[in-house]
Amino acid sequence: MTTHAAPQLPCAEGEFRQQFSSTRRGARLARQLALYQLSTWGIPHTMAVFDAAEIVVGELVANAVTHGCVAGRDFEVWMRLRSGTLRIEVSDTRTERRPPGPGTLTPPRELAETGRGLMLVEALADRWSVRDRIPIGKTVRAELDLPLPPVRPRVRS
Numbered sequence: 001m002t003t004h005a006a007p008q009l010p011c012a013e014g015e016f017r018q019q020f021s022s023t024r025r026g027a028r029l030a031r032q033l034a035l036y037q038l039s040t041w042g043i044p045h046t047m048a049v050f051d052a053a054e055i056v057v058g059e060l061v062a063n064a065v066t067h068g069c070v071a072g073r074d075f076e077v078w079m080r081l082r083s084g085t086l087r088i089e090v091s092d093t094r095t096e097r098r099p100p101g102p103g104t105l106t107p108p109r110e111l112a113e114t115g116r117g118l119m120l121v122e123a124l125a126d127r128w129s130v131r132d133r134i135p136i137g138k139t140v141r142a143e144l145d146l147p148l149p150p151v152r153p154r155v156r157s
Contacts, residue, residue, distance in 0.1 A: 013080075013082045014037075014041050014080070014081045015078070015079070015080045016034070016077070016078070017076065019075070019076045020075055022068070022069040022071075022092070023065065027064070030057070030075075030077050033077075034053070034079060034088075035053075037079060038050055038053055038079075041081050043081075049086065049144050049146055052125075053086060053088065053144055055124055056124055057079075057088055059121055060077075060117075061075065061090055063118070068094040070093045070094050073093040076089075076091045077089070077090055078090075078091070081146075085143055086143065086144045086145075087141065088142045088144070089140070090139070090140050091139040091140075092133075092138065093133075093137040095136060095137055095138065099130055100118075101130050103122075121140075124142075126144055127142070127143045128142040128143070
């Protein structure tokens, strides 16, 4: 009989920070490096939290390139794994266009081709927010709670 063990969760803590060009190529590279970092931290690609992080990073970097782009300025991705929480932050330098915060999103029209990215972030993240970035711009932060490892019952002899 074959039994499948539950995926081992990361016990390490870590941080990843990188600036990228505000281009489609920069967004693609940001997604790829973020996924590589998750794997390096020991988050298996078979876990739901890996899939959620992939979508959240993809949506936030796409928004930074599409809506937060200022010619000649980069966007930044910062991820931190600590105490069972994965924090993802994407910052851009555009100040005049700020997305609404959690709980205030307006659904797009039925046949609209855009406008669902932050709704996905809101659905997948355990917490998210929009903050002013110092000295200029904004930061969208999303946090994903990693599942706790299974508790093994003590066997009394």
